[in-house]
Amino acid sequence: MLFCVDSIRWGVESIKREVIDIESGQPLIEFKGVSKSYSPKEPPALHDVNIKIYKGDFVFVVGSSGAGKSTFAKLIMREETPNTGEIIVNGYKLAQMKKREVPYLRRTMGIVFQDFRLIQNMNVFDNVAFTLRVVGASRQQIRRKVSHALALVGLGQKARNFPQELSGGEQQRVGLARALVNNPSLIIADEPTGNVDPELSYEIVDLLTEINRRGTTVVMVTHDHQLVRDYARRVIMLENGSIVADNAEGVV
Numbered sequence: 001m002l003f004c005v006d007s008i009r010w011g012v013e014s015i016k017r018e019v020i021d022i023e024s025g026q027p028l029i030e031f032k033g034v035s036k037s038y039s040p041k042e043p044p045a046l047h048d049v050n051i052k053i054y055k056g057d058f059v060f061v062v063g064s065s066g067a068g069k070s071t072f073a074k075l076i077m078r079e080e081t082p083n084t085g086e087i088i089v090n091g092y093k094l095a096q097m098k099k100r101e102v103p104y105l106r107r108t109m110g111i112v113f114q115d116f117r118l119i120q121n122m123n124v125f126d127n128v129a130f131t132l133r134v135v136g137a138s139r140q141q142i143r144r145k146v147s148h149a150l151a152l153v154g155l156g157q158k159a160r161n162f163p164q165e166l167s168g169g170e171q172q173r174v175g176l177a178r179a180l181v182n183n184p185s186l187i188i189a190d191e192p193t194g195n196v197d198p199e200l201s202y203e204i205v206d207l208l209t210e211i212n213r214r215g216t217t218v219v220m221v222t223h224d225h226q227l228v229r230d231y232a233r234r235v236i237m238l239e240n241g242s243i244v245a246d247n248a249e250g251v252v
């Protein structure tokens with residue numbers, strides 16, 4: 001019962017936050033003077049990062065290996081916490097956030113991994129349905145939402161197949177369906193095309209672009225400069241933990 005009251009309170013809170021965001025033009029993601037060190041002996045993974053990403057943006061994050069791209073993504077998902085600075089995502093102040101509140105933040109975002117992270121002994125439908133089941137959606141809601149997500153990524157015919165029966169590109173499309181099934185306001189994808197054939201990379205980014213066109217903010221980490229040029233979106237470039245460029249229209 002307590003949990004139930006809690007959920008309603010959080011639901012109302014998040015609607016309020018949404019209204020405040022729209023009215024005030026607040027960024028969906030804001031980093032203020034953020035630094036992150038994994039070890040005092042090493043140079044920081046991120047150093048004094050200041051950035052604003054707005055609702056509806058599509059942002060590529062580029063930079064060489066070790067530049068801090070994954071750290072940036074993990075801070076947004078609150079998989080890591082900063083040593084200094086403030087991070088606000090979807091109206092949540094992450095520094096003050098209690099551990100028990102993290103699931104509420106995560107429900108507002110979809111996460112896509114380089115290595116897909118599908119559950120091998122579950123079919124495509126169940127992989128996509130998994131998070132909906134965790135939050136207690138009804139069978140009818142699950143069927144409707146999963147079918148819609150699979151249709152969007154063009155995998156309606158593969159719902160009963162298992163991950164090992166799919167190509168890399170198809171597996172990543174399942175990863176995308178899973179990320180978008182709960183209609184998140186934000187999708188974070190860390191090298192989603194890293195394990196996919198180059199020609200299929202464009203298929204994945206086309207889908208992300210389509211999801212973005214429908215209103216979801218997308219932050220995508222990538223190594224692929226050609227792809228960034230071709231899509232001509234905002235590009236944040238990290239080097240040694242600092243933002244060295246923030247360009248419009250795919251300039252890398």
Ligand SMILES: Nc1ncnc2c1ncn2[C@@H]1O[C@H](COP(=O)(O)OP(=O)(O)OP(=O)(O)O)[C@@H](O)[C@H]1O
Nearest residue numbers: 038039044045063064065066067068069070071072
């Ligand atoms: N869990 C960790 N523990 C210690 N050091 C870490 C950890 N994760 C990352 N680092 C270090 O932080 C720095 C930034 O790492 P990060 O993973 O953010 O880079 P990246 O830009 O994503 O690189 P890549 O392109 O290779 O994925 C690197 O020097 C890395 O070794």
Ligand SMILES: [Mg+2]
Nearest residue numbers: 069070071190
């Ligand atoms: Mg990385």
